[in-house]
Amino acid sequence: MKSELTRLLDIEIPILSAPMGGAAGPDLVAAVSNAGGFGVIPLWGKPVDQVRQGIAEVRALTDRNFAVNLNLSFPYEEQLKACIDAQVFAVSLFWGMEPSAIEIAKAAGLIVMVSVGSAAEAKLAADAGADIIIAQGWEAGGHVWGQVATMALVPAVVDAVNVPVVAAGGIADGRGLAAALMLGASGVWIGTRFLASTEATIHETYQQTVLGASENQTEWYRDLYDVAWPDAPHRALSNATSRKWHMAGTPAPGNRPGEEEVIGQSPNGKAVVRYQSYTPLPGTTGDVEAMSLWAGQGVSLVRDILPAAEIVRAIYQDAKTAMQSGQAKLPDSDSRSSSSENN
Ligand SMILES: Cc1cc2nc3c(=O)[nH]c(=O)nc-3n(C[C@H](O)[C@H](O)[C@H](O)COP(=O)(O)O)c2cc1C
Numbered sequence: 001m002k003s004e005l006t007r008l009l010d011i012e013i014p015i016l017s018a019p020m021g022g023a024a025g026p027d028l029v030a031a032v033s034n035a036g037g038f039g040v041i042p043l044w045g046k047p048v049d050q051v052r053q054g055i056a057e058v059r060a061l062t063d064r065n066f067a068v069n070l071n072l073s074f075p076y077e078e079q080l081k082a083c084i085d086a087q088v089f090a091v092s093l094f095w096g097m098e099p100s101a102i103e104i105a106k107a108a109g110l111i112v113m114v115s116v117g118s119a120a121e122a123k124l125a126a127d128a129g130a131d132i133i134i135a136q137g138w139e140a141g142g143h144v145w146g147q148v149a150t151m152a153l154v155p156a157v158v159d160a161v162n163v164p165v166v167a168a169g170g171i172a173d174g175r176g177l178a179a180a181l182m183l184g185a186s187g188v189w190i191g192t193r194f195l196a197s198t199e200a201t202i203h204e205t206y207q208q209t210v211l212g213a214s215e216n217q218t219e220w221y222r223d224l225y226d227v228a229w230p231d232a233p234h235r236a237l238s239n240a241t242s243r244k245w246h247m248a249g250t251p252a253p254g255n256r257p258g259e260e261e262v263i264g265q266s267p268n269g270k271a272v273v274r275y276q277s278y279t280p281l282p283g284t285t286g287d288v289e290a291m292s293l294w295a296g297q298g299v300s301l302v303r304d305i306l307p308a309a310e311i312v313r314a315i316y317q318d319a320k321t322a323m324q325s326g327q328a329k330l331p332d333s334d335s336r337s338s339s340s341e342n343n
Contacts, residue, residue, distance in 0.1 A: 005164040005186035008111060008131060009090070010065055012036035013316045014187030015177065016166060017194050017308065019069030019092060020142060020294070022279030026054065028199035028308050030061030035309035040092050040113075040189075043079065044071035045228065051082040065089040067113060072096030073229035084108040092134070095145060095229070097121055099128035106131075115168070117146015117153070119160035126161040133161055134189050137169030141192045141296030143227065143234050144169075144220060151183070158184030172298035174318020181319070190315070192296040197308040203280035205288040207305060213237055215300035223253055225277045225292045234277075237293040241274055263287045 005014055017024060017032040019042035029039030039062075043054040051068070058066055067090035068083050070076045076093075080101060083091050090111035093101055097114075105112045106129040114125035115134040122133045135157040137150025146153065150169040158165050167180035168189035180188050194200060195210050220235045224245060227234060236242075241258075248257045256275055264272040264286020272278050272291060280288045306314070322328070 003164070003186050005132065005166070008164065009038050011038050013312055014166075015312050015315055016040060016187060016189045018142075018168060018189050018191035019067075019094075020191050020194070020200075020279075022281065023195060023200050023202050023294075025199075025201045026057040026061055028194060028197060028201075029058050029066050030064075031197070031199050031308035032194075032312055033058075033062045033064035033066045035312040037312045039066045040069050041066060042069040042071075044069060044076065045074045046079070048078050048082045051079045052086060055083070055086045055088055067092045067111070069094065070101075071229070072098050072101065073232070076101065080105060084110065090131075094134075095143065095232070097124055099124065102128040102130050113166075115145060116157065117144075117148060119153075119156040122157040122165070123160045126163050131163055133157055133163060133165045134168055135165055135185070136189075137167070138220065139170030139235075139297040140168055141195075141218065141235050141299070142294040143232050150180075154180060154183040154185050170296055170298040172296075172301035174315050174320075174322055176298065176301075177315055177319035178322045181323075188315075192298050193302050193311060193315075194308060195295065196302045196305045197311055198305060199308050201281055203282055203284050203288050206280045206291075206293050209237055209239075209289060209293055210295055210299055210302055211305070213295065213299045213302075215297050218295050218297055218299060224256075224275065226253065226275050227277045234292075234294065235296055237295050237299070239293060240287070240290040241292075263290050 013036040015037040017039045019040040021042045029041045032039035043051045068088050069092040073095045091105050092113040094115035102112050111131045113132040114130040115136050116122045135153050137153045154167045164186035166187045166189045167185035171188045172193040177188050218235050222233050244257050258274045261274045262271045263274050267283030280291045
């Protein structure tokens with residue numbers, strides 16, 4: 001049975017891998033699409049030739065559909081044009097609302113996904129022609145656009161629009177997929193779980209820290225890390241850097257302890273300084289634990305590193321089992337009177 005979402009994307013499994021700048025490269029995106037889900041590759045903030053190259057790299061690994069993720073806080077017009085010229089199947093737009101970008105992509109025949117943090121934004125995007133809405137809850141890892149938790153956001157967005165809604169934030173296993181569907185979503189958009197995939201392009205220490213973290217070890221920060229665009233709150237794992245900052249009374253940028261301190265080097269030999277927005281890649285040296293380790297609250301559900309295709313299959317299968325087994329049961333509403341009758 002196909003849903004409107006799986007029909008639109010021509011996929012079998014309603015699991016989308018979230019674009020994760022620095023962590024989700026062509027291998028991860030293609031693996032998810034090849035497994036019957038849908039991969040999304042972040043190519044924002046890059047020169048046009050690198051956008052073309054990123055698209056070509058995914059295409060070399062899969063003939064299935066995928067989307068290119070663009071950040072509306074950066075110049076995106078030429079990058080969008082490159083996506084159109086390359087006839088990518090879909091674009092995913094985040095961090096802002098640009099009806100004109102939606103219209104341009106739609107007019108060129110692309111499927112358009114828009115990430116939102118409220119029902120009002122979802123309506124604006126759908127009215128401008130968006131095909132799919134990504135409702136990103138506050139639990140999410142990485143850059144967090146809204147303030148509303150997934151549990152409350154998803155049904156509010158579902159009620160506001162007539163297009164498929166995909167739930168994001170805190171979803172990392174089959175129970176999360178089943179719950180999102182019960183809230184009215186048509187699928188899920190998963191980031192943190194895929195950090196612990198064999199295809200994620202992140203440093204081993206980052207991956208191991210994710211595996212060991214509990215649900216209360218991430219924090220939402222307005223401006224702890226120096227994100228490359230203004231006003232960009234984020235969620236990351238608490239670490240030596242955040243503890244240092246808390247101990248100093250959470251001062252604003254400019255007054256944080258240890259600013260400009262070099263804490264490591266990227267694989268190309270560039271210094272990584274404390275508070276830098278830097279996703280540690282394999283080959284990074286230095287104090288990796290103290291770098292910006294983006295992760296969502298669902299991190300406590302991530303306990304093993306698996307190939308992305310296995311993650312997709314396990315989440316789908318576990319959701320199916322949970323839904324078919326009827327393991328969630330409501331007590332009979334008349335149980336009170338019947339139990340008193342028994343007394
Ligand atoms: C390491 C990391 C990097 C991210 N980078 C991006 C990005 O480049 N573009 C984007 O739209 N969202 C980005 N996000 C947010 C995800 O798209 C998604 O909303 C989030 O991961 C969902 O919540 P979850 O992490 O609990 O699964 C990032 C998330 C993480 C964890």
